[in-house]
Amino acid sequence: MMSCEVKEKERAGIINPIFTCQPCGAQYASIGIKDCIAIVHGGQGCVMFVRLLFAQHFKDNFDIASSSVHEDGAVFGAVHRVEEAVDVLLMRYPDVKVIPIITTCSTEVIGDDVDGVVRKLNAGLLKEKYAGREVHLISVHTPSFKGSQVTGYDVALDAFVRTLAKKDQPNGKINLFTGWVNPGDVTALKHLLAEMDIAATVLFEIESFDSPLMPNGDAVSHGSTPVEDIIGTANAMGTIALNRYEGGAAAEYLESEFNVPAVIGPTPIGIRNTDTFLQNLKKMTGKEIPLSLVRERGIAIDALTDLVHMFFADKKVAIYGHPDLVIGLAEFCLDLEMKPVLLLLGDDNSTYKKDARLKAFEEKVDFEMEVITNADLWELESRIKNKEIELDLILGHSKGRFISIDYNIPMVRVGFPTYDRAGLYRHPVVGYAGATWLAETMANTIFEDMEHKKNKEWLLNVW
Ligand code: SF4
Known part of the structure; x- marks a missing residue:
């Protein structure tokens, strides 16, 4: 079979859940x-x-x-x-x-x-x-x-x-619903908006989660979106919800109730999705994409080009976590010539089957790819254990760390929660900066694995 299939986990019950409630x-x-x-x-x-x-x-x-x-x-x-x-x-x-x-x-x-x-x-x-x-x-x-x-x-x-949300005078801003992301993602998104000179209400302003420890001993963290910003979402020129399943409903409500046009997705992971995000911003606001962002894009593409054929091509990847994140990562992996062979979504949302991005995988991929809904971490582990799949890399949150450790498969921590690596919340996975960070982190993780396993590690001498 050379195709992609979206199906629900066959086994009843959940062993080692991917999500909480x-x-x-x-x-x-x-x-x-x-x-x-x-x-x-x-x-x-x-x-x-x-x-x-x-x-x-x-x-x-x-x-x-x-x-x-x-x-x-x-x-x-x-x-x-x-x-x-x-x-x-x-x-x-x-x-x-x-x-x-x-x-x-x-x-x-x-x-x-x-x-x-x-x-x-x-x-x-x-x-x-x-x-x-x-x-x-x-x-x-x-x-x-x-x-x-x-x-x-x-x-x-x-x-x-x-x-x-209350209707008032137009506020000349866009609403940006980031979905469940990290502070580093919000910084990266705000940077793109600033370069395009676009004023936005960002839900939520969570850069302050990376909070300082102050001389007075204050160490409590909290977000910084004022309630006025949420009230004002009814007066925006449009809403961009980056994640279908984390903010899509609110964007649709603002459109139907207050005629605030909604664009849902794509999750701007990877070059292609970031390009589309910028095009959507341009369409919504009439602002041009500046040369500074074309240069940033170029720097990211240059970094990726150094890695794709030599190290990423045909590498088999399993990805689990939040659906928009998993799909965005899988799209990026495909662009990097990797093979995301297994995607695990940890709940049973019946609309996943209709998701256009998953449908595109069904039409596009030329290898065996499975998307399992209502999945758990045991689904990943049992396939590895029973040798149903062979993996070169795992992308997911820290709850799966023992699978990586026990089966000696390199893993890049991404999503929520990632508690077994330092400072990951500071690094974006979205935008051109996120694409570079993700690709280089995946590459460095693979390099370390090559060295530990003495698997073509000499390549790194001549790269
Ligand atoms: S399943 Fe969730 S909501 Fe229910 S008791 Fe446990 S933590 Fe609370």
Whole structure:
């Protein structure tokens, strides 16, 4: 068979999941907003584990609250705990303006009416006790038995925009929905916008996640998107959502509700997708692509050309993680003449099958390629173990590190979380800078592997 097939994992159950649950994605979106502390309505573990992941990935701490539902709440309902949590947060944090209330599996099953509580608090507590203080409560429905951390991010951004966006005068900006990315990606994207002289509302401004340790000992990290920016998304000249599954829903809402034209994708990983992103920016704003970016592109292409035929051609790669990231990486690998033979998407979103980018793989690839939905890390491991595939490289987050270690396959850490390598959140995978970083990191990883295995390592002498 020389083709690409998209199919669901055949085995029941999940062993070593690729994703965690929806509330994680909602929490990731929430920490991007300035003066915002989310309340996760559920048991404490729904926050504790997620905060730990964030802390591992960024080596920094983020404030997120929990309504801390216990046995009595699970039996009799726990909306009163949300009311108390909102009050406590507002008392304790005088600067907090935005409080997303993120539901979990337990509170969705109990059937707690979070929308009703928000209405009650808006009409009662906020008017009486906090009159004159700007407070936005946003209910975010993220039951864990649906979707994954990926859909949780999408649902949260959609809820923020639906609750906050208000029509006013045109603001002359574009909305850029980055999707679930790293601070280094935001820096790279803002650089491209600045070179094109385009003003943008970036959701979310997370460069500040890479936070300094200040002389006064302050080490708490938070995002810096002001709530006014989210309110103003209704007045933009257009929205570009870089990721279909992390921000696409909010972009479509702004188009249907406020006639803000939406362009969804491509995820600007690799040269080709970055070119398309810049063309989309040009079409939306009328701004030209400057020579400085043509030069940057040239530098990236020069770097890639040195590597493609000699080291990348025909290398077999497995990629797992967030769908837009995995697809973008696979497209880039194909451009680098590599063979992304296995793509693992960690949830069962029924729209993956209709994704035009996956359909393009079905038509284009001339080798055996599989895209597995609802996949887990065992799917990767068992194929390697049973010698169903032979791999030259793995691309994915740190949860798969033992597969790389145990089976001696080189791996480039990419995605979320990447806690077993230093400072990766600082490096972009998007834009021309991201293409260069990715290609050179893949190359250097392969070089080290050649040396360790004494596999044509002499090539590096004569390169
Ligand atoms: S699966 Fe449910 S209980 Fe566990 S972290 Fe997710 S929302 Fe919380």
